[in-house]
Amino acid sequence: MSPTRAAFELGGTETKAGTRQSVDLPVSILSNHIPVSLPVQVIHGRKDGPVMFISAAVHGDEVLGVEIIRRVLRHKALRSIAGTLLAVPIVNAYGFINHNRYLPDRRDLNRSFPGSDQGSLASLLADIFMREIVLRSDIGIDLHTAALHRTNLPQIRISPGQPKLRELADAFAAPVIMVSSLRDGSLRKTALDNEVEMLLFEGGEALRFDELAIRAGVIGTLRVMKHLGMLSSKSIKPTRTRPVYSHESHWLRAPKGGIFRAFRAAGDFVGQDDLIGIISDPFGDIDTEVRARIGGVIIGRTNLPAVNRGDALYHVAIIDSPQAAERRLDLITGELEAAVLPDEDEIL
Numbered sequence: 106m107s108p109t110r111a112a113f114e115l116g117g118t119e120t121k122a123g124t125r126q127s128v129d130l131p132v133s134i135l136s137n138h139i140p141v142s143l144p145v146q147v148i149h150g151r152k153d154g155p156v157m158f159i160s161a162a163v164h165g166d167e168v169l170g171v172e173i174i175r176r177v178l179r180h181k182a183l184r185s186i187a188g189t190l191l192a193v194p195i196v197n198a199y200g201f202i203n204h205n206r207y208l209p210d211r212r213d214l215n216r217s218f219p220g221s222d223q224g225s226l227a228s229l230l231a232d233i234f235m236r237e238i239v240l241r242s243d244i245g246i247d248l249h250t251a252a253l254h255r256t257n258l259p260q261i262r263i264s265p266g267q268p269k270l271r272e273l274a275d276a277f278a279a280p281v282i283m284v285s286s287l288r289d290g291s292l293r294k295t296a297l298d299n300e301v302e303m304l305l306f307e308g309g310e311a312l313r314f315d316e317l318a319i320r321a322g323v324i325g326t327l328r329v330m331k332h333l334g335m336l337s338s339k340s341i342k343p344t345r346t347r348p349v350y351s352h353e354s355h356w357l358r359a360p361k362g363g364i365f366r367a368f369r370a371a372g373d374f375v376g377q378d379d380l381i382g383i384i385s386d387p388f389g390d391i392d393t394e395v396r397a398r399i400g401g402v403i404i405g406r407t408n409l410p411a412v413n414r415g416d417a418l419y420h421v422a423i424i425d426s427p428q429a430a431e432r433r434l435d436l437i438t439g440e441l442e443a444a445v446l447p448d449e450d451e452i453l
């Protein structure tokens with residue numbers, strides 16, 4: 106008989122090999138005496154393998170990632186995993202219950218890493234998440250959406266010069282991979298500083314579901330786990346199409362205030378100088394054209410028609426060979442739309 110794999114200890118609770126359970130890590134007590142915890146589901150496989158975390162709602166209003174984690178956790182393939190999965194669907198419980206991106210002290214958790222056990226509320230939460238989850242993991246996927254009233258095309262963000270991350274991003278196969286620099290205080294930078302490989306997923310809108318973005322997140326996460334040898338299910342297949350890479354993007358901002366009519370959606374390709382929207386005054390007397398400053402693919406867009414001068418309208422990623430990229434993007438998006446997740450417990 107082969108020796109049993111050791112249990113996984115988290116917050117004083119042991120999860121035996123071949124089992125899963127939820128563990129509540131205490132964070133603090135609210136002003137009205139209600140305790141707040143960081144809920145984690147630990148899935149500890151019978152076989153050895155990497156420790157991976159998957160997290161959502163670091164920004165409390167980004168509910169889409171919570172649904173991605175729910176679907177991943179219900180997938181049949183997870184009944185037999187190698188290694189250990191730490192699933193944290195709601196990192197920022199304070200923001201989540203208030204439908205708010207930030208913490209009650211108005212701090213952004215994703216600018217508060219690595220945190221400190223003597224710091225602000227954001228810093229305390231960052232410190233617990235770092236110590237208990239990130240530093241226990243070899244790899245992580247952190248799920249985000251666009252901010253309120255904006256939507257993002259499903260995309261993976263990685264830092265430049267990281268071949269292993271590139272390999273994992275290719276395995277995830279979101280339609281677009283943005284190679285972008287890291288911000289101080291972000292989870293992504295702190296993970297990298299501590300040699301934990303981390304992918305950041307962006308897709309959809311705050312406080313809303315978006316089926317394409319949810320599918321991209323679920324299928325991508327399962328693909329990464331299979332790529333790492335954590336899952337063996339034959340139903341999880343790599344993509345046949347290479348994702349579209351971009352190393353540079355820019356925001357197109359409103360040239361004046363008014364009512365904005367958007368002519369293009371996230372995922373559309375635009376050429377330089379294309380007419381992509383109009384801003385009108387409320388009487389319709391004055392129309393101001395919005396034209397693409399450069400060509401590329403729209404990876405983000407506002408959904409709010411009332412705009413002030415300077416508001417971000419479109420986020421455009423610059424890409425090489427746009428025609429070939431457009432074909433690849435269509436193929437990947439089509440694959441996601443057509444994907445049947447046969448091992449899923451529920452009919453969507």
Ligand SMILES: [Zn+2]
Pocket residue numbers: 163164167248249250
């Ligand atoms: Zn976010």
